[in-house]
Amino acid sequence: MQIFEVAGDRFLLRMSLGEELMASMREFIDDRNIGAAVIRGLGASQKATLAYYLMDEQRYDPIPVEGFTEVVSLIGNASWTADDQPLVHIHAGLGRPDGSMVGGHVLELVTGATMEIDLEVLPGRLSRKLDEQIGLPLLDRYQCSGITGT
Numbered sequence: 001m002q003i004f005e006v007a008g009d010r011f012l013l014r015m016s017l018g019e020e021l022m023a024s025m026r027e028f029i030d031d032r033n034i035g036a037a038v039i040r041g042l043g044a045s046q047k048a049t050l051a052y053y054l055m056d057e058q059r060y061d062p063i064p065v066e067g068f069t070e071v072v073s074l075i076g077n078a079s080w081t082a083d084d085q086p087l088v089h090i091h092a093g094l095g096r097p098d099g100s101m102v103g104g105h106v107l108e109l110v111t112g113a114t115m116e117i118d119l120e121v122l123p124g125r126l127s128r129k130l131d132e133q134i135g136l137p138l139l140d141r142y143q144c145s146g147i148t149g150t
Contacts, residue, residue: 035125044112058135
């Protein structure tokens, strides 16, 4: 991954062919101890697993996407779990060669030709907590310079 620090709180990241998006993003967030961030991007994928959350079963239903696609939209955020692990939450829309699209929650995405990520660091730290009724770790707490929000 090539890193361009365009401002103290803003990075442009270029991922290379074969690089796995989610693992690279978690490592970047963890290495820099980024407490909260907004993630946007575009590029290409050579393989992906997206998912749709089945609320009644409280589980993700995987959507395998084989072959090259255009990442026409990618948006998400970075926060931290209750056990102090970075959590990267990303959704993506992938365009197929015939113009059709598939989208969902990103479980895995292997970079095709390139992936360009705009990561905007937010001040403070954003935390998640498991919501038993929903079955997902939801945003729960924000701490910034003595200000706490829940």
